[in-house]
Amino acid sequence: MTAYTTDRVLATGGPADAPNGAAHGPRPRVTVVQSSPDVTLDRFADWLGDVDVHLVRADLGDTLPGPTEVGDGLVVLGGPMTAHDDAASPWLPALRTLLAVVSATDVPALGICLGAQLLAVARGGRVEIAAPPGREAGVVDVRWRPEAAQDALLSGLALAAGPRRSTPQPSMHADAVVDLPRGAVWLASSAMYPFQAFRIGSAWGVQFHPEASRETLRTWADGHDDVDTDAVLAQADARADEIAAAGRALAESFTGVVRARAAVRVPV
Numbered sequence: 001m002t003a004y005t006t007d008r009v010l011a012t013g014g015p016a017d018a019p020n021g022a023a024h025g026p027r028p029r030v031t032v033v034q035s036s037p038d039v040t041l042d043r044f045a046d047w048l049g050d051v052d053v054h055l056v057r058a059d060l061g062d063t064l065p066g067p068t069e070v071g072d073g074l075v076v077l078g079g080p081m082t083a084h085d086d087a088a089s090p091w092l093p094a095l096r097t098l099l100a101v102v103s104a105t106d107v108p109a110l111g112i113c114l115g116a117q118l119l120a121v122a123r124g125g126r127v128e129i130a131a132p133p134g135r136e137a138g139v140v141d142v143r144w145r146p147e148a149a150q151d152a153l154l155s156g157l158a159l160a161a162g163p164r165r166s167t168p169q170p171s172m173h174a175d176a177v178v179d180l181p182r183g184a185v186w187l188a189s190s191a192m193y194p195f196q197a198f199r200i201g202s203a204w205g206v207q208f209h210p211e212a213s214r215e216t217l218r219t220w221a222d223g224h225d226d227v228d229t230d231a232v233l234a235q236a237d238a239r240a241d242e243i244a245a246a247g248r249a250l251a252e253s254f255t256g257v258v259r260a261r262a263a264v265r266v267p268v
Contacts, residue, residue: 028262029071036079044211047251073258076115083117096122103203116205123181139235140171169208210247
């Protein structure tokens with residue numbers, strides 16, 4: 001397990017603000033599970049702010065923590081494998097179990113792309129491998145549903161979108177959630193795939209990649225014969241400021257939710 005700390009001071013606004021001066025208390029600890037060398041925290045490493053981030057490289061053989069060992073928050077990153085690729089990625093069953101248990105507690109969790117698909121499957125939803133609409137690559141307009149305006153994590157983005165009700169975010173996936181778990185709250189869609197964001201229990205899943213930088217997007221695009229890298233980068237460049245602002249806002253909002261939980265946790 002690798003540990004590092006981000007240094008930027010939390011500057012979160014809106015519903016996710018930490019209560020009662022919690023931003024001045026001990027740093028919350030967030031566990032991040034990485035399943036692929038090319039799908040990292042990327043820009044979230046700075047944007048998550050003043051938290052202790054404990055990185056678990058599952059792809060390198062690090063042991064996953066138990067549900068009581070993740071600290072004040074959990075982030076599960078993406079990867080090229082499918083949500084059911086247990087033979088090639090033998091840590092996936094334990095990761096699905098971890099998501100299932102943590103999401104049923106009060107510990108905030110965020111699953112990104114593959115992480116969102118693992119969360120959906122873990123809680124009884126369904127993911128389709130190589131879904132018929134095809135690969136969703138480049139910059140996607142994430143359209144917020146009314147439920148997002150009251151969501152602890154995503155309300156800031158939904159409200160900032162204004163009348164257009166959409167936010168541009170990077171995307172690179174061909175598998176997709178096609179049935180949400182029972183009890184999940186559907187928060188966002190796109191023109192190609194309906195389930196771009198959802199919440200179940202204390203966990204959120206986002207199909208898009210709010211953490212992805214331009215260079216990361218280039219690397220992913222270059223790895224797929226069915227993706228036009230130049231077109232993807234042109235989309236990213238044209239909306240670079242919007243993409244960065246939204247990604248930063250989501251990261252800071254997650255830190256705010258984590259801090260709020262840390263402020264009221266019962267010591268063990």
